[in-house]
Amino acid sequence: MKHGRSIPLATAILTLLLFVGGTAGPAWAIRPDEVLANPVLEARARAIGSELRCLVCQNESIDDSDADLAHDLRLLVRQRLLAGDSDEQVKQYMVSRYGTYVLLKPPFNLDTVFLWLGPLGFLVCAAGAAAVFYRRSALLPQEATQFSADEKRRLAALTGEDSTKTGGT
Amino acid sequence: MIAEIGHFALILALLVAAVQLTVPLVGAGRGDPVLMSVDRPSAIALFLLVSFSFGALIWLHVTSDFSVLNVVEYSHTDKPLLYKITGVWGSHEGSMMLWTFILVLYGLAVSIFGGNLPPGLRARVLSVQGMIAFAFLLFILLTSNPFIRVDPAPLNGNGLNPLLQDPGLAFHPPFLYLGYVGFSMAFSFAIAALLEGRVDAAWARWVRPWTLVAWCALTLGVAMGSWWSYYTLGWGGYWAWDPVENASFMPWLAGTALLHSAIVVEKRDSMKSWTIFLAIITFSLSLLGTFLVRSGILTSVHSFAVDPRRGTFILGLLITVTGGSLVLYALRAPALKAGGLFTPISREGGLLFNNIVLSIAAATVLLGTLYPLLADALNLGKVSVGPPYFNLVITPLLVPLILVMAIGPLLSWKRGNLAAAMAKLRFSLAVMVVTIVATLWATGLSSRGLLAACGVGLAAWLFFGTLSEWTSRIGLFQRSWNDAFHRALHLPRAAYGMTISHLGLAVVLLGVTGSLAWRTEYLQVMHPGESAQVAGYQLKFLGTEDGIQGPNYVSTRATFIVTREGRYITDLQPERRMFANPPQPLSTVAIHTNLISDLYVVLGDPAEKGGFVIHIYHNPLIPVLFLGALLLVLGGVVSLTDRHHRVGAPLRRALARIQPQPAAATAAAAAMAVLPTGPKPSRSWVYRVPVLAFVGLAGIFVYRLYLAEEGFTPDLIPSVLINRAAPAFDLPPLFDGKPGLKTADLRGKVTLVNFFASWCAPCREEHPVLSQITKAGIILVGINYKDRPQDATAWLTELGNPYNLIATDFKGSAGIDFGVYGVPESYLIDKQGVIRFKQTGPLTPDDIKNKLIPLAEKLNK
Known part of the structure; x- marks a missing residue:
C-alpha cells in the first residue's frame, strides 16, 4: 500500500488522528552534516535542541526549524557538547545570550510561578470543590441506597434471577 | 452580479437574524405562542439566505471570477476543481462564511428535528442561535466581506498555499467548525435553561445528541489536522502544542467533559449547574479559538489573517457572549435545585472524576497557551511555553484518568462497590502488570523504557478493562453462550458507543506511546545506487527524475525500492514539488504502511555529487493511533444512533402542552434580575468566580489588542545583555x-x-x-x-x-x-x-x- 500524494479522498476523510501526547522534536530540519558521530552526544543534542526555541520562528524548536539561525544554534549546541559542557551548561549558554525566552520549558522562577503552580492550584481547587460537594451530599437526608428485603424479593420475582447481583446498568 | 446578490442575501440574513434573536425570546417571555412560533420559519429563512450567499461565494471561486478580491487572493485558474472549492475556506473571509453556514445549518436542524421540544425552550434556543448568527453576520459584513470587487480585474489570481492544496486539510476546517459551532447548541440550550430556570432529565436528553454530534465532528476535525501535519510537514510529528492546536484541543477537552456530565443530568438529575457551566465554557473556548487564530495577539505557526480590527470585533463578541452568559449563570445557577445524591465511589462519582481531570487539563492548556500573554501584561517578561511544558503537566493527569476510566463504568449508580468492580478487573490488572514488565524487559530500564511501559500498561488496562465491562454486562462466562449473545444483541447502542470510544482511547494511547518510544530515524546524504537499513527494511535509492508535470506543479521524484530480508515490499517515491502559483516548494512524503507501523521517506535538499539529503523514519504504531481516533469517532456515532436520542422525552412534552412554561414569566429583563422565589441559595459567590476570572482575562486581551493597534509587535525579545559587558570578540x-x-x-x-x-x-x-x-x-x-x-x-x-x-x-x-x-x-x-x-x-x-x-x-x- 502506497501513500503519499495519491491518497484517495475517502481514505483522507476516514483517517484520523489524535489529541494527547506530543513528540519530542523529531528534528526534521537537521542536516546530515550536523549530526555528531557519537550517538550518545547526538541524542543529548536532540534532547536539548527540542527544548530550545528558534528565535526567528513561531513556537518552533531549533530542531524543527529550517531557519539559518536555527542551523547555527544546532551547530553551537553540538560544539558545546563536544567541548564537554553538561546539558544544563549548554542551555545556560543559550540563556546568557537570548534570555530564558529561548527555553521552551521555562524555568521555575518568580516570573513563571503561576505557570508552574497553576495546574497544582487547579487540582487543589477541584479537589476542594469535590470534597465540599460530597460533604454537603452526606449531610443531606439520605435516600434509601439499599433494597429492602421486600424489594429484593419483588425484584427477584420480576427478573427471575438472583437479585444480589446488581451493579452495572 | 452573483457577488452582489450573495452580498445582498447576507444583508437580508442579518435582518432575519435580528428578528430571530428578538421575537421568539419576547414571545417565550410573555408566553405568547404566536411570537414564539416565529422561531422555526426564521431559522429556515436564515439558512436559505446564508446558504445562498455561501453558494454564491463557492460559485465565484469555481468559475474563477477575478473581479472579486477574495477569489483573486486565494485562487488561480490552474488549481484543480476540488481545491477551487475547498480554497473558499482557505481564506479568513471564506472560513467565516463557512462558520456562519454551519451555524445556521444547526439552527435548521433544530427547527426540523425540534418538533418534540417544548415551544418555549425551542424559541429561546433558536433565539440564542439567532443572536450568535447575528453577531457573526455583522462581523462578516463589517470587517470580512468576501464579495468585495476589484477594479480592474486581474487576468489571474494569486493561488492557494500549496500546503493547503491537500485532501486532508481541505476537509479539516469543515469538520473542525462542525465541532466548534456544534457546541453552540449545548450553549443555546444552557442559556435557554438558565432563562427558564429549569434543568431536568428531559433537557439533558435534548442536549446530549447535539453535543455528541459536535464532539464527533471536532474529534474528526482535530484528528484530520493532526494526520495532515503527520504526512505533509515532513517530520512525522502530529501534535506540536502550538497555540492554534491548543485552541482546538481546549474545546475538545471541555466538550468531552460535557458529554459525560450530561449523562449524570439525564440519568440522575444531578450535576446540573456544573453541566450548564461546562456548556458555556465549551462554546466560549470555541470562540476563543476563533479569536486567537485571527487576532494576532498570539504568534503561531498557522495564524490566519492577522488583523487587530477583526480581533477587536471578535473580542467584543467573546466578551458579550461569554461575559453575558457567565453573568446570567452567576445570577440564575444558584437557584437550580440540586438533584440526586451520590457517593464518590459510584458511576456518577467516576463521571465527576472524569470531569475534574478534563477540566484541570483544559484549564492547564489554557494557562500554558495564554501565559506568554499574561506574563507580558503583568510585566513578568517574555516567556516561551512550548511542548516540553505541556508534555510535563498534561501527562500526569492522564494516568489517574485512564485508571478510573476502566473502573467507573463498572460501578453502579449512587453507591458503587469498588471491591466488586476491582474483582471484575483482575484480568486487566494482570495484563497491565505483564505488559509493563514485558515492555521494560524489551526496552530496557531507561526513561524511554519507563515511558513506554507506563503507556503500554495503561493502554492494556483500559482496553481489557473496557472489554471486561462489556463481558460482565452481557454475562459472558457467567451465563450460557446463548443468553450472552442475546444480551449482546440487545445492549443499548449508547453502551456500545461508550465501549467503542473507550477502546479507541486505549488504542490511541498505545499509538502515542509507540510513536514516542520506538521511533527510529535515518538521516544521510544518499547517492543513486546507495542503500539504507532502517528497522529491518532495506531501502535502495535508485535516483531521481526531474520535470514531472503535475496539475499545477513540476516535481522532482525520487524512487526507492523497499525490501525486507531480500523480499520485495514496495516502491516509495517521495517528491519535491515546485508550485507555480504561488511559486512555493513543497516536499511530499512517501509512506509505506502495514497498519502497524509506517516507513516514512522524505526527499530533502540536493547535496554534492548528485546526492540528496534523505530522511527516513520508521514510525511504529502511528497507524494504530489513527485507527484509535477513528474508533473514538465511531463510538460517538454509534451512541448517536441510540434509540433514546430519537425518542426524546415524551413526559415533558406532554406537560409542556398543558402549561406553556410558567417559569418563563419574566422576559429577557429577568436575566438581569435575581430570582424572586426559592430558598436563599448558599455559596452563591461560587457562581460568581467564573465571571470575575473572565473579566480579568478579557482585560488582558483588551490591553494586548490595544498594544497591537499601537503597532507593538509581540515578537520582540528584550536583550538580556542590557547593563552587562559587551561579549568578547x-x-x-x-x-x-x-x-x-x-x-x-x-x-x-x-x-x-x-x-x-x-x-x-x-x-x-x-x-x-x-x-x-x-x-x-x-x-x-x-x-x-x-x-x-x-x-x-x-x-x-x-x-x-x-x-x-x-x-x-x-x-x-x-x-x-x-x-x-x-x-x-x-x-x-x-x-x-x-x-x-x-x-x-x-x-x-x-x-x-x-x-x-x-x-x-x-x-x-
Missing part, C-alpha cells in the same frame, strides 16, 4: 588592510554597534539614517553579519559607508554572542564597554533623536 576587518575589531576597541567612547548584511531588506531601509549617528558624535561600528565580503563591499559602495569601523562576522558567532536573531540589530555601548541599549530591527530617525542621542549624551558625561 575578535573579528577580522571587512576591507583588507584596515584594522580588525576587538572588544577592547570599544572602550573609552560611546559606541553604537550595528549588525547589518547586504541580503537584509530592512538594513537597506535603515542605512540612510545611520549617518545621523556619527553626526551626533557617537562612534558607529558596523559588523557585517553572515555576508560575503564582496557583496557587503558592493553594497557599501552603492549606498555609501557611514561606519567608522567595519568588521566582518562571516560565521555569525559574534552575532550569537550578542544574542542577535534578526538583522539589523544595534547595541549602544558606554565608555566602560557595557551595553546600555538595544534596538531590534531598523533604527528610525525618531529612535535616534529621542532615544539614542539623549542616552549617548548622558553616557558621555
Whole structure:
C-alpha cells in the first residue's frame, strides 16, 4: 500500500488522528552534516535542541526549524557538547545570550510561578470543590441506597434471577 | 452580479437574524405562542439566505471570477476543481462564511428535528442561535466581506498555499467548525435553561445528541489536522502544542467533559449547574479559538489573517457572549435545585472524576497557551511555553484518568462497590502488570523504557478493562453462550458507543506511546545506487527524475525500492514539488504502511555529487493511533444512533402542552434580575468566580489588542545583555588592510554597534539614517553579519559607508554572542564597554533623536 500524494479522498476523510501526547522534536530540519558521530552526544543534542526555541520562528524548536539561525544554534549546541559542557551548561549558554525566552520549558522562577503552580492550584481547587460537594451530599437526608428485603424479593420475582447481583446498568 | 446578490442575501440574513434573536425570546417571555412560533420559519429563512450567499461565494471561486478580491487572493485558474472549492475556506473571509453556514445549518436542524421540544425552550434556543448568527453576520459584513470587487480585474489570481492544496486539510476546517459551532447548541440550550430556570432529565436528553454530534465532528476535525501535519510537514510529528492546536484541543477537552456530565443530568438529575457551566465554557473556548487564530495577539505557526480590527470585533463578541452568559449563570445557577445524591465511589462519582481531570487539563492548556500573554501584561517578561511544558503537566493527569476510566463504568449508580468492580478487573490488572514488565524487559530500564511501559500498561488496562465491562454486562462466562449473545444483541447502542470510544482511547494511547518510544530515524546524504537499513527494511535509492508535470506543479521524484530480508515490499517515491502559483516548494512524503507501523521517506535538499539529503523514519504504531481516533469517532456515532436520542422525552412534552412554561414569566429583563422565589441559595459567590476570572482575562486581551493597534509587535525579545559587558570578540576587518575589531576597541567612547548584511531588506531601509549617528558624535561600528565580503563591499559602495569601523562576522558567532536573531540589530555601548541599549530591527530617525542621542549624551558625561 502506497501513500503519499495519491491518497484517495475517502481514505483522507476516514483517517484520523489524535489529541494527547506530543513528540519530542523529531528534528526534521537537521542536516546530515550536523549530526555528531557519537550517538550518545547526538541524542543529548536532540534532547536539548527540542527544548530550545528558534528565535526567528513561531513556537518552533531549533530542531524543527529550517531557519539559518536555527542551523547555527544546532551547530553551537553540538560544539558545546563536544567541548564537554553538561546539558544544563549548554542551555545556560543559550540563556546568557537570548534570555530564558529561548527555553521552551521555562524555568521555575518568580516570573513563571503561576505557570508552574497553576495546574497544582487547579487540582487543589477541584479537589476542594469535590470534597465540599460530597460533604454537603452526606449531610443531606439520605435516600434509601439499599433494597429492602421486600424489594429484593419483588425484584427477584420480576427478573427471575438472583437479585444480589446488581451493579452495572 | 452573483457577488452582489450573495452580498445582498447576507444583508437580508442579518435582518432575519435580528428578528430571530428578538421575537421568539419576547414571545417565550410573555408566553405568547404566536411570537414564539416565529422561531422555526426564521431559522429556515436564515439558512436559505446564508446558504445562498455561501453558494454564491463557492460559485465565484469555481468559475474563477477575478473581479472579486477574495477569489483573486486565494485562487488561480490552474488549481484543480476540488481545491477551487475547498480554497473558499482557505481564506479568513471564506472560513467565516463557512462558520456562519454551519451555524445556521444547526439552527435548521433544530427547527426540523425540534418538533418534540417544548415551544418555549425551542424559541429561546433558536433565539440564542439567532443572536450568535447575528453577531457573526455583522462581523462578516463589517470587517470580512468576501464579495468585495476589484477594479480592474486581474487576468489571474494569486493561488492557494500549496500546503493547503491537500485532501486532508481541505476537509479539516469543515469538520473542525462542525465541532466548534456544534457546541453552540449545548450553549443555546444552557442559556435557554438558565432563562427558564429549569434543568431536568428531559433537557439533558435534548442536549446530549447535539453535543455528541459536535464532539464527533471536532474529534474528526482535530484528528484530520493532526494526520495532515503527520504526512505533509515532513517530520512525522502530529501534535506540536502550538497555540492554534491548543485552541482546538481546549474545546475538545471541555466538550468531552460535557458529554459525560450530561449523562449524570439525564440519568440522575444531578450535576446540573456544573453541566450548564461546562456548556458555556465549551462554546466560549470555541470562540476563543476563533479569536486567537485571527487576532494576532498570539504568534503561531498557522495564524490566519492577522488583523487587530477583526480581533477587536471578535473580542467584543467573546466578551458579550461569554461575559453575558457567565453573568446570567452567576445570577440564575444558584437557584437550580440540586438533584440526586451520590457517593464518590459510584458511576456518577467516576463521571465527576472524569470531569475534574478534563477540566484541570483544559484549564492547564489554557494557562500554558495564554501565559506568554499574561506574563507580558503583568510585566513578568517574555516567556516561551512550548511542548516540553505541556508534555510535563498534561501527562500526569492522564494516568489517574485512564485508571478510573476502566473502573467507573463498572460501578453502579449512587453507591458503587469498588471491591466488586476491582474483582471484575483482575484480568486487566494482570495484563497491565505483564505488559509493563514485558515492555521494560524489551526496552530496557531507561526513561524511554519507563515511558513506554507506563503507556503500554495503561493502554492494556483500559482496553481489557473496557472489554471486561462489556463481558460482565452481557454475562459472558457467567451465563450460557446463548443468553450472552442475546444480551449482546440487545445492549443499548449508547453502551456500545461508550465501549467503542473507550477502546479507541486505549488504542490511541498505545499509538502515542509507540510513536514516542520506538521511533527510529535515518538521516544521510544518499547517492543513486546507495542503500539504507532502517528497522529491518532495506531501502535502495535508485535516483531521481526531474520535470514531472503535475496539475499545477513540476516535481522532482525520487524512487526507492523497499525490501525486507531480500523480499520485495514496495516502491516509495517521495517528491519535491515546485508550485507555480504561488511559486512555493513543497516536499511530499512517501509512506509505506502495514497498519502497524509506517516507513516514512522524505526527499530533502540536493547535496554534492548528485546526492540528496534523505530522511527516513520508521514510525511504529502511528497507524494504530489513527485507527484509535477513528474508533473514538465511531463510538460517538454509534451512541448517536441510540434509540433514546430519537425518542426524546415524551413526559415533558406532554406537560409542556398543558402549561406553556410558567417559569418563563419574566422576559429577557429577568436575566438581569435575581430570582424572586426559592430558598436563599448558599455559596452563591461560587457562581460568581467564573465571571470575575473572565473579566480579568478579557482585560488582558483588551490591553494586548490595544498594544497591537499601537503597532507593538509581540515578537520582540528584550536583550538580556542590557547593563552587562559587551561579549568578547575578535573579528577580522571587512576591507583588507584596515584594522580588525576587538572588544577592547570599544572602550573609552560611546559606541553604537550595528549588525547589518547586504541580503537584509530592512538594513537597506535603515542605512540612510545611520549617518545621523556619527553626526551626533557617537562612534558607529558596523559588523557585517553572515555576508560575503564582496557583496557587503558592493553594497557599501552603492549606498555609501557611514561606519567608522567595519568588521566582518562571516560565521555569525559574534552575532550569537550578542544574542542577535534578526538583522539589523544595534547595541549602544558606554565608555566602560557595557551595553546600555538595544534596538531590534531598523533604527528610525525618531529612535535616534529621542532615544539614542539623549542616552549617548548622558553616557558621555
